[in-house]
Amino acid sequence: MVKVAYYPGCALKDRSSHLDASARDAAERLGFQLDELESWTCCGAVPPVSRERVMNLVASSRILKNTRDSGRDLLVTICDFCYNTLKRTNHRIRKDEITRRRINTYLAQEKPERDYIEETASPWTDYAGEVRVMHLMEYLRDVTGYDEMRKRLSRPLEGLKLAPYYGCVMLRPENEIGLDDPEDPSIIEGFIEALGARVVNYPYRTECCGSYLSVSDPDVSTRLSYKILSSAAGKGADAVILSCPLCFHNLDSRQEAISRVFPGFKPIPVFYFTQLLSLAMGGDRDRQGFSRHHVDVSGVVDSIFAEKERQ
Amino acid sequence: MKRIGVFVCHCGINIASTVDVQKVAEEVGKMPGVVFATDYIYMCSDPGQALVREKIREENLDAVIVAACSPNLHESTFRTAAGEAGLNPWQLEIANIREQCSWVHSDREKATEKAIRIVKAMVEKTRLNESLDPISVPITRKALVIGGGIAGIQAALDIADAGYEVILVEKEPSIGGHMAQLSETFPTLDCSQCILTPKMVAVGKHGNIELMTYSTVEEISGYVGNFTVKIRRKAAYVDWSICTGCGQCTEVCPAKVPSSFDRNFSTHGAVYVPFPQAVPNKPVIDREHCIHFKTGKCGLCEKTCEIGAIRFDQEDQVFRREVGAVVVAAGYDTLPLSELKEYGAGRVPDVIDGLAFERLLSASGPTNGEIRRPSDGKVPKEVVFVQCAGSRDPERHKPYCSKICCMYTTKHALLYRHRVHDGQPYIFYIDIRTGGKGYEEFYHRAEEDEGIIYLRGKVAKIFRDGAETVVWGTDTLTGKNVEIRADLVVLATAVIPRKSTARLVRKLHIQAGPNGFLAEAHPKLRPVESINSGFYLAGAAQGPKDIPESVAQAGGAACKVISLFSRNRLEQDPAVAWVDEDLCGGCRICISVCPYDARKFDEEKGIAVVNEALCEGCGSCVAACACGATQQKNLTDVQIKNMITASLGGK
Numbered sequence: 003m004v005k006v007a008y009y010p011g012c013a014l015k016d017r018s019s020h021l022d023a024s025a026r027d028a029a030e031r032l033g034f035q036l037d038e039l040e041s042w043t044c045c046g047a048v049p050p051v052s053r054e055r056v057m058n059l060v061a062s063s064r065i066l067k068n069t070r071d072s073g074r075d076l077l078v079t080i081c082d083f084c085y086n087t088l089k090r091t092n093h094r095i096r097k098d099e100i101t102r103r104r105i106n107t108y109l110a111q112e113k114p115e116r117d118y119i120e121e122t123a124s125p126w127t128d129y130a131g132e133v134r135v136m137h138l139m140e141y142l143r144d145v146t147g148y149d150e151m152r153k154r155l156s157r158p159l160e161g162l163k164l165a166p167y168y169g170c171v172m173l174r175p176e177n178e179i180g181l182d183d184p185e186d187p188s189i190i191e192g193f194i195e196a197l198g199a200r201v202v203n204y205p206y207r208t209e210c211c212g213s214y215l216s217v218s219d220p221d222v223s224t225r226l227s228y229k230i231l232s233s234a235a236g237k238g239a240d241a242v243i244l245s246c247p248l249c250f251h252n253l254d255s256r257q258e259a260i261s262r263v264f265p266g267f268k269p270i271p272v273f274y275f276t277q278l279l280s281l282a283m284g285g286d287r288d289r290q291g292f293s294r295h296h297v298d299v300s301g302v303v304d305s306i307f308a309e310k311e312r313q
Numbered sequence: 314m315k316r317i318g319v320f321v322c323h324c325g326i327n328i329a330s331t332v333d334v335q336k337v338a339e340e341v342g343k344m345p346g347v348v349f350a351t352d353y354i355y356m357c358s359d360p361g362q363a364l365v366r367e368k369i370r371e372e373n374l375d376a377v378i379v380a381a382c383s384p385n386l387h388e389s390t391f392r393t394a395a396g397e398a399g400l401n402p403w404q405l406e407i408a409n410i411r412e413q414c415s416w417v418h419s420d421r422e423k424a425t426e427k428a429i430r431i432v433k434a435m436v437e438k439t440r441l442n443e444s445l446d447p448i449s450v451p452i453t454r455k456a457l458v459i460g461g462g463i464a465g466i467q468a469a470l471d472i473a474d475a476g477y478e479v480i481l482v483e484k485e486p487s488i489g490g491h492m493a494q495l496s497e498t499f500p501t502l503d504c505s506q507c508i509l510t511p512k513m514v515a516v517g518k519h520g521n522i523e524l525m526t527y528s529t530v531e532e533i534s535g536y537v538g539n540f541t542v543k544i545r546r547k548a549a550y551v552d553w554s555i556c557t558g559c560g561q562c563t564e565v566c567p568a569k570v571p572s573s574f575d576r577n578f579s580t581h582g583a584v585y586v587p588f589p590q591a592v593p594n595k596p597v598i599d600r601e602h603c604i605h606f607k608t609g610k611c612g613l614c615e616k617t618c619e620i621g622a623i624r625f626d627q628e629d630q631v632f633r634r635e636v637g638a639v640v641v642a643a644g645y646d647t648l649p650l651s652e653l654k655e656y657g658a659g660r661v662p663d664v665i666d667g668l669a670f671e672r673l674l675s676a677s678g679p680t681n682g683e684i685r686r687p688s689d690g691k692v693p694k695e696v697v698f699v700q701c702a703g704s705r706d707p708e709r710h711k712p713y714c715s716k717i718c719c720m721y722t723t724k725h726a727l728l729y730r731h732r733v734h735d736g737q738p739y740i741f742y743i744d745i746r747t748g749g750k751g752y753e754e755f756y757h758r759a760e761e762d763e764g765i766i767y768l769r770g771k772v773a774k775i776f777r778d779g780a781e782t783v784v785w786g787t788d789t790l791t792g793k794n795v796e797i798r799a800d801l802v803v804l805a806t807a808v809i810p811r812k813s814t815a816r817l818v819r820k821l822h823i824q825a826g827p828n829g830f831l832a833e834a835h836p837k838l839r840p841v842e843s844i845n846s847g848f849y850l851a852g853a854a855q856g857p858k859d860i861p862e863s864v865a866q867a868g869g870a871a872c873k874v875i876s877l878f879s880r881n882r883l884e885q886d887p888a889v890a891w892v893d894e895d896l897c898g899g900c901r902i903c904i905s906v907c908p909y910d911a912r913k914f915d916e917e918k919g920i921a922v923v924n925e926a927l928c929e930g931c932g933s934c935v936a937a938c939a940c941g942a943t944q945q946k947n948l949t950d951v952q953i954k955n956m957i958t959a960s961l962g963g964k
Binding site: 175 | 654
């Protein structure tokens with residue numbers, strides 16, 4: 003089985019462990035293994051909003067350099083924040099020679115672990131952006147291929163109406179990420195169609211969920227999440243599909259608060275794209291971590307299995 | 314030894330604040346042969362020039378250095394002054410201590426040292442300068458105007474009225490350009506057709522204008538005063554020399570082709586005249602959509618045409634013409650809606666651009682001037698106008714201001730109110746820019762008396778929701794987000810250069826700026842000239858412009874052409890390349906590197922020769938010549954070596 007270097011990031015080891023588990027399961031069903039990096043650290047998470055221009059890129063640079071030094075030239079990640087941080091760091095390193103030199107100066111000063119030195123006998127080489135950073139969905143689109151996915155479906159999600167949700171950092175800034183057009187993206191739509199489900203078009207798919215305001219000003223997140231979810235539901239969506247753990251938090255666990263503030267709001271299930279992928283590829287419903295969802299997903303999941311039985 | 318004079322300019326404080334000009338004069342004055350050196354506050358002023366003239370005579374100078382700004386600015390000024398004082402103009406050189414020294418440095422001491430070396434290098438060069446005589450060449454007194462929009466029309470008429478011949482080349486079947494598509498024009502609301510079509514007719518009838526529509530410039534060679542152009546006239550498949558323009562063929566044609574003139578709101582046949590007032594009023598056959606060309610059948614037009622003007626066997630024709638000057642009035646386009654992903658990427662039917670709205674407003678348009686939206690033909694009651702759609706947006710689109718949109722959007726909203734009395738127009742804007750005569754008053758009238766709601770802010774997103782088009786924007790004056798459920802949205806899309814402009818730039822060897830608009834020789838002082846002599850610019854191909862500005866610039870370009878044509882012969886800089894016949898080995902490398910076709914091989918002598926009229930003195934051949942046979946006058950290898958030595962502080 004093809005092994006693909008994989009950086010999970012913090013959220014996938016804790017709150018969003020069901021994203022990690024379902025992704026690994028789905029990948030193996032598609033014939034590749036998510037091979038977790040050894041002794042990885044935090045990616046830095048907030049460099050995009052920080053004023054410091056070099057120091058905050060060191061953690062993500064270290065991850066990228068270690069990936070290269072372990073002989074891999076491709077790194078897949080799933081969390082949108084990790085993806086954004088790693089990809090933008092790589093972009094800066096590739097484009098900006100001064101940043102590249104400074105970061106490598108920092109990295110060279112770190113005291114490496116002894117066994118690591120012995121393992122890599124080769125002399126120091128500056129990290130120059132050799133690794134390609136890919137979002138798992140990008141890997142599915144560009145390496146696996148949506149057509150190939152469609153061929154391998156063992157449980158097509160026919161009849162299911164899914165609302166794609168992009169959030170903010172998966173696509174922006176366009177010139178550094180380059181995954182898709184941030185104003186008119188299609189990568190999740192293509193994914194939904196590859197699973198055999200129907201795309202629900204609604205205007206809030208690229209609007210903000212409130213992101214970190216969830217911590218400092220949760221009312222804002224509640225209001226924004228309400229708009230997104232009610233718009234999707236209003237257009238007939240059975241569920242919302244996304245990839246970002248923070249978006250998931252805002253759109254799923256905040257629905258209780260939304261129901262309090264906006265009476266009449268009807269909860270709507272939110273899925274990670276990997277969960278639906280795993281199910282469509284024949285995955286076990288018990289391995290998707292549905293118990294961690296605040297909103298009950300059993301109706302939608304039941305319908306997926308019922309649809310299969312009908313066929 | 315030559316008696317050399319040095320004049321160091323302060324340029325007010327432009328040079329003097331960074332460079333110790335007295336010290337420069339003092340140091341250079343110590344050089345052998347430098348018999349006079351001084352500084353002065355404004356050397357280019359009348360007293361400054363008088364000083365140079367006076368000292369040439371008094372000190373009996375053989376050569377002069379003016380240490381000042383770039384030679385691009387005042388070389389000719391000072392050379393003329395030197396000539397007046399009896400000195401050969403090519404014995405005067407400029408040492409650039411402004412752009413290349415004071416403007417780019419801040420350390421006074423180092424800048425002064427650098428200025429001294431720059432001047433010393435020019436002294437060394439000038440020691441070996443020869444006295445030259447200008448090269449004189451004849452002029453072909455005929456102009457080529459590229460583009461038949463309002464700018465090209467105006468330039469052609471002005472030149473032709475002055476008594477010179479003009480060839481006007483337009484790639485569409487008719488002249489008129491975008492102005493022919495417009496309804497009414499700001500700020501006076503004259504009907505665009507009414508003020509344009511008489512000029513179009515005048516072009517068609519003018520004895521001095523050869524009108525070549527459906528044609529493009531294929532190639533140009535030569536130099537100012539003496540260009541040769543190849544013009545390709547596309548096959549119209551109609552013999553215009555006998556066609557009476559009766560229009561019978563256009564009526565019988567069964568094909569349906571979307572009209573680009575009507576922004577696809579209507580269709581015409583495969584044989585068509587773009588609009589009723591076209592000049593020339595002769596049809597062309599669109600080969601791509603013609604049933605006869607596709608299937609070999611049909612031929613209805615041929616059967617209908619009693620005089621036999623339909624000619625399916627016609628081919629493209631290439632014409633050769635000699636001209637002395639070229640006016641480039643290639644026009645503009647607008648950013649395609651498909652580029653504006655945030656505004657529906659052109660997929661929302663009731664989101665249209667400004668030119669499309671002009672067609673809806675136009676009395677001769679597809680709806681006869683009734684405002685009806687594209688999706689269902691309903692009269693829209695809520696119309697949102699979005700300014701800066703793609704302009705002033707360096708992150709996603711164009712960084713520049715498209716200039717014409719504030720005014721035409723105001724006009725659109727106002728005309729909409731005049732047609733739909735119970736309709737509500739909204740205008741989203743960043744700033745309202747009304748720099749033009751009568752513009753501010755026009756805007757105030759719209760804002761105060763016409764019930765138009767102006768919202769200061771950008772529109773974030775436009776999408777379709779059922780039959781409505783939803784606009785999300787922000788009103789930065791109240792700090793509130795705004796949602797308008799509109800019946801029709803009109804985007805003031807960015808003005809961009811035509812796609813064909815980039816090709817034209819390459820063919821003509823002229824320059825374009827970073828955004829693709831044609832580059833002028835100087836942004837303030839030479840706005841209608843290209844950097845390449847003999848080429849003049851008019852209209853929006855040089856940058857976004859409204860009608861009055863385009864007409865003014867076209868008149869300016871025409872005046873430049875007329876002034877060129879008023880001379881008997883042209884004088885050119887004689888500092889060109891020459892070949893030492895005794896040294897040339899006949900390898901022909903210089904011929905291959907010359908970008909101006911100025912070198913030919915003389916078969917009889919077996920050497921390369923220079924056409925001095927074509928040579929621009931770029932020096933490519935000098936660098937390429939393996940045996941040192943080619944030298945540039947007044948910039949020989951010896952002069953360059955001496956200049957390098959002086960620059961490095963030697964001697």
